[in-house]
Amino acid sequence: MEAQDSPRAANYAPRPASHFLSSVVTKFYQHILALVFAVDEINDNPQILPNLTFGFHIYDSYSNSRMTYRTTLDLLFKSHHFVPNYKCGIQKNVIGVIGGLTSDTSSRMADILSLYKIPQISYGSFEPEVKNKVKFPSFYRMVPNEALQYQGIVQLLQHFRWKWVGLITVDDEGGEHFLQAIETMLSQNGICLAFSERIPKNMHLYTNIHEIISGRRTILPAFMMSEASAVVIHGETATITWLGGTIGAIRIIQLIVPQFKKYTAAKVWITTAQIDFTSHIFLKIIDTDIQDFHGAISFSIHSKELQNFQDFLESVNPSWDNADGFISDFWEQAFSCLLSNSTVPTDIHDTCTKEEVLESLPSPYFEMSMTGHSFSVYNAVYSLGHALHFMYSTRSNCRRMEVMGTLSSSMVKPWQLHSFLQRVSFNNSAGDKITFNEHGELVAGFDITNLVTFSNKSYIKIKVGKLDPQASPGKELTINEERIKWHRGLTQVPPLSVCNDHCYPGYGKKKKEGKKFCCYDCAPCPDGMFSNEKEMETCVSCAEDYYPNTGRDQCIPKIPNFLSFEETLGIISTFSALLFSLITALVLGILIKHWHTPIVKANNRSLTCILLISLLFCFLCSLLFTGAPNKVSCLLRQTAFGIIFSVSLSTVLAKIITVVLAFMATKPGSKMSKWVGTRMSHYIILSSSVIQVGICALWLTTTPPFPDLDTHTMTEEIILQCNEGSTTMFYCVLGYMGFLAIVNFTVAFIARKLPDSFNEAKFITFSMLVFCSVWLSFIPTYLATRGKYMVAVEIFSILASSAGLLGCIFSPKCYIILVRPELNNREQLIRRRI
Known part of the structure; x- marks a missing residue:
């Protein structure tokens, strides 16, 4: 983000680095549009920066560490040829950086930006390392604390009494941190792990599917073999892409191998906030379908619809090509057509008419409603704007008697913005209060959404609850079960996810030797004791003036025994x-x-x-x-x-x-x-x-x-x-x-x-x-x-x-x-x- 002196002159020119890969995740294009929308709003609002104009540069890391470092340095020092610590060519007055989406990209950017104390606001990072304010003092997160999400997962499992659950995560440092934290919390709350599956970080989707189809992998993944109905998925969007491709490949295998037909992907998928449901271009080749995730329950970054944002999306068209270096790739891959200036042979695809509308795209490729990450980008832009406004207002008041006229943007040093960012507090246009805590994290909660899919491979997300850190302890999570749509393949709703059948009233749990504590036998309550609920750990004694009935599932008042005149x-x-x-x-x-x-x-x-x-x-x-x-x-x-x-x-x-x-x-x-x-x-x-x-x-x-x-x-x-x-x-x-x-x-x-x-x-x-x-x-x-x-x-x-x-x-x-x-x-x- 840049601050420029030209009054209210919109100067935004997305400038990507040279193409490293030919495909993009079309759904993430909304993040760019949210940034553009926010900058336009600020530049059109004289009450925030009356004498300054926001500008921006957008770079693509291509999910590659080398490109992340290169583009970060390029942003700071030069457009095309860079020499570290020297500003050559056109001067850029960078006051802050927004990004990245993934924790890996955010941490790579922070390695460089923290050296120069440039404010970095991540809109999707949950990496534990990058929240360390000692190591990265200039790092801010437009997302809540990750520990709150772990707590919400446990409360969600407890709410539905799911005691036998599976975990899928990426085999990296973040995944290991998640497993260590969540396994301890699950155990403390009486929940067992049916399986824990780690996805290799660098495993390509193509390789994984090829192994299954070719028969080199003879054992199905743990999530298919396990009887656990609830599966928690931790990671990033690539994780759900891998999972969707794997399910599609397994569906092909099940047509060939009869013994695999009994296994089903009818699960309750519980996804963390960093995951978004997208479709990769390669997934069109195999029989994968977003309906495999119908009924998924997701922790999502809180979002609200913004006034005029949908109108802004409807105005997007390829004519932006001169200013937007991403729209051509996005348009061609989203609508499977070629623009007139494309270098790809025209006999492979139809030619784009430029009359296509974003609203016609299925949700896995583009959403018209504001997503959580886009909402975070929007709030991040406004956070920098309000911090800059606060700083200029303070300086103007202090130097009113010394300086005549307005202050120049060249007087703004990025490191000077930290004290104002840390204290920033404002209400955005949707009415939400935006402020950071002492760790540089957004003070907010999460939305709980339910994925409802349709036969045209589209979906909508229904808000079914929320995770509020301000609620009383143990009651942070609220769920409206009536709004939840469950997976169509489930035989019971809400489904059971236990190691064995529930112990019904009249029975107590008896530990199975050599099994996890969630696996148990159901033993009838002993004399004088009862259980009146399913899944009671132990039978309890009736009150002194009560005794258990024959079924030992309730207590009956004892009959008074004395020698009556009437008998x-x-x-x-x-x-x-x-x-x-x-x-x-x-x-x-x-x-x-x-x-x-x-x-x-x-x-x-x-x-x-x-x-x-x-x-x-x-x-x-x-x-x-x-x-x-x-x-x-x-x-x-x-x-x-x-x-x-x-x-x-x-x-x-x-x-x-x-x-x-x-x-x-x-x-x-x-x-x-x-x-x-x-x-x-x-x-x-x-x-x-x-x-x-x-x-x-x-x-x-x-x-x-x-x-x-x-x-x-x-x-x-x-x-x-x-x-x-x-x-x-x-x-x-x-x-x-x-x-x-x-x-x-x-x-x-x-x-x-x-x-x-x-x-x-x-x-x-x-x-x-x-x-x-x-x-x-x-x-x-x-x-x-x-x-x-x-x-x-x-x-x-x-x-x-x-x-x-x-x-x-x-x-x-x-x-x-x-x-x-x-x-x-x-x-x-x-x-x-x-």
Whole structure:
């Protein structure tokens, strides 16, 4: 790019070096036109460079290192014959260089331009080396950071859950850097490489195809042999040209070799931003078709349509020949015709009418819409223009009092432009903000495009997403799946790209020995675990109050397990408790009604009432065990049961001891008469009961029972229970009752031979035998059951032991009172005693 003093005089003269090859990539001609369009706009805009005019020279490197160095030196020092470091002939005031398209060309240019600190803005380079600001301090890139693109590739693969992917790249330094970076990122994100194919950098397309057709290559390329549906292609446009030619050659081979017919190129091709879909003139010879890449997903340099750009393209025609050294080659190869001044024999091609229009060309040869690289060229020209404008504005303000008139372009030194380029920030005509970061890279993202092809070998690119570096981490990539058109040969969309079939819900992954981590078997989830999504790494446990269903693909809420009043077992236990309570109340009523009869008087009436009342509460306390546990019921269940039962056993003990003492007091000379009486019996009840009360009080103050949920014991049910707080205290309560029962049984067994008329010892002995049998069987049964059945066992033990006391002790009395009242008199009792 040049800055000239002639006001607004457009001076652009593309001047290519002498022809090195006869063919050009016609599609890249738009890059030249974008530069011309941008220069024209700047020169027509008095607000940017009002007293200067942009000019330019265009050189073709022919993708050759030697020609790149030659043309770069020629640009700086002389038009046709050059002597390095000497400016001979026409003076060129070069303020910046835009190029090149490939990373190799950019780095070769930077080798020379960096020596003279001339700003170089690459519009397509992704080479890691040339972004080193220490080695190339004058290098700028009109493209985003390449690391962002790597991150976008990984997020794209994750979005579609493609875990088994292939890589194709060029076998050079850039390709090696890409492989090292992407392989690490893929591995960290659980993605495996199905294959990694390196294309020799200097392999000519002709050689590759010839090897396949001639049969010297008997093995198909890895991308054809692999079952991976997703293939990432890294490189430059030549890479996709090689790939298209290879697929076309393989298609010919498949017609000859039957075993190759099963392989298909129906893949999801994922291309990087440096790649453009073009057709080479040689590809017309073989059966290659852009439709092989239908459905490809591409990371593209962000672009927008520019106002008047299409009108500008429509105005292009071969009449530019005097000023444009490229248009003749472009026109002849694009339209397969010869211009009148061509040196090629006219019988080979038709003669060009010059009425041909660019719009009629298929997309692989020329696009009418603005491409990403052309948009970068456009922005690069404007970046130099705004930097130059900023520099002139600054100087004019500083020297307004010293210099009269305008500044000359000869005063501009290229190295002076760097400080202004680094700070340049403007909005282009499409509304995008253009600025560079500290590494000289464009602060922008990428477009995600989808290639849609047509039968006429043309295509369009549909924007289906974007890669935004300003988004929150992990969400830089956004994709609109509904807009994506997939390859027509795929059997499923979105396609699968995995080492094996997905693990469906209910299964987890199991590693295959000797295989990559993406290859695995699917194993059913173990007991208590589930997976509700495809491709879950491991099965997970349900929440504590849930359990997996039969298919183990979802969790079902556990059924609450407690002894309810509504269920059969609860109804039976409640009915039994109320029935026995009613019977106890009736027995008490009968005894009170016959309060003054000999049989009631003979067995200590006050103790009998205490015993019956305590038995009544024993039956009623079993109701605390029915229903959903709550804080109050948990506190009262075991403590109330323990205290009331202790009172009952203490009363029985007082009765039997009173009887024994009464018989001992009747013996001549006995001193036991002072111990006989109600005071002694009440003291026994109080002293025996207060110990149990103390145990329960200690229990409630230290580790009281509380409502709890047992989510682990039963698979499909959650047990609503009372946690005893302290198992030791619980068994202390039971142990003390057992101790009282053993004492009662021992004393009653000793007193069993006393006269029947005044003695309850035999009945008490039998009742204690029933009591001990019930509670001895209770312990192992209680420990062997869970949930509501454990509660039912305790209720049964309470009811059975209480009913044993009630039946064994009071049924004989009630029998005499109700059935044999004639025996309920003093004479009968005395007679029986004698």
